[in-house]
Amino acid sequence: MTTATNYASFKPAVLHVTPEGTGHLIGTRCPTCGAHFFPPRAVCSRCLTEDLQTVGLSDAGTLYTFTVIHQSTPGFQIPYVLGYVDLPEGVRVLAQIGVAAEQARIGMPLDLSIEPFGEDKDGNPMLGYRFRPARGSGAGTPAAASVKE
């Protein structure tokens, strides 16, 4: 179990983590038309309702598309798989995908994973999120962490 607890680098705050190390992504839901948004936003883009509700999002989705990043900014250990994950609420979330590049497939089922993700400016480990192949989907093995830790 990780000792990393700081996830302040994710701005705006998009990740809720419990003391047990589980958690979920945070979005907003329009109380009028039901639309969901990620990252959270202040006003509904469909019906302009204000005061959207903060909600936890589903932890399972499917891979819409992906890439393997071979050149990145300092702090990210290359290569890593990056993809857009469609959640049942109708939101698309960008995340690193914890899967070997050759096993990534458009449409594959994925689960959210709360795990160590890089360091803050003082070198303290942070918690972040990836998506990993859904249990029982038979796809993939835990890939090497793709952020310097």
Add this chain to the structure above:
Amino acid sequence: MNDVYVIGVGMTRFAKHADRDVVSLGTEAVRAAIKDANLDPRRIEAAYCGHVFQGMAAGQRVLAQVGLAGIPLANVENACSSGATAIREAYLAIRAQECEVVLAFGMEHLTSKFKGALTPDEDDPEAAVGLTMPGVYAMRARRYMEEYGTTREQLALIPVKNRAHAALNPLAQFQDRIAVKQVLESRPIADPLRLLDCSPISDGAAAVIVTSDAAARRLGGGRAIRLAASSLRTGSVEPEPTSMSFEPLTHATARDAYERAGIAPEEVGFAEVHDCFSIAEALRVEGLGLFGRGEYLLAVERGDASLGGRMPVNPSGGLLGKGHPLGATGVAQVVELVRQLRGEGAERQIENATVGLAHCRGGKAAGVDGAACTVQILTR
């Protein structure tokens, strides 16, 4: 409202100008445009400068060099559409009859600011998980290839075409042709995109003199080209995820421009579009309605989008061949359109060119389908 014309254009060579700074590049481009228009610089009533990373009051530093201090100037930042947005501000000032002669220029000294790929703002939640700009387009490329069954080799035909066009443009960063094999064997950047699928880091500047119709008659020397539309849109926030193999933002911006210009997509004879990455050119021209959805790579394969083809795309070499100094890019596209429409395209001249279109699209903000998009239509 006034109709709007372009009476002068100028640009530096796009290249890695290690021994120069942005003010020197901006000054060269502005002076070239003034000279091209054969204009007394005292006629210029206002100026707009597009740039992204050149610091506070960069445009004013250029004005001071060219003897234009005192007139109103606004620096315009709109990601890769900054230069095009500067032209649009000039267009609006003239449409509103506030001004008759306006300078719009764009400039960027990128090599002194970046070594590798540009990244979204570090506070962006997508940047926080490792998004890069090539990564954005790589994911779109994978989706496009999956949906339309196109191949990696077909995608490589875009940089091959644009480098061939650039080889005919003495102001382009790259002067050599490349082959498909070189694209496929270049360094991987963001799979499936490789180095030669990506526009380079470039320095450069470009400038245009924009006027009212009355001023164009007085000052244009018979060479004025009409700026029939200059449209700008920002990305919308969709309540449902949209297809990444098509560009609603480009489509909406183009529709606005076609309407304002009274021009149908079928009337466009050639286009300069924002090919920051190979796949981007396909997404742009299909969003603009110049080619059918999923059909562009086949058209490139047939030669339709090459000089001499049915609808030349990026005759200047585009961002892939000419280079991509962010703020200068949108202005340089209009420089190319004006030169083609005047018949000054030299080895790149498109026969019977009467309607040209320029498209820019830039920036990344989480949750929207693109930050800023411009479409400008010029007619002879």
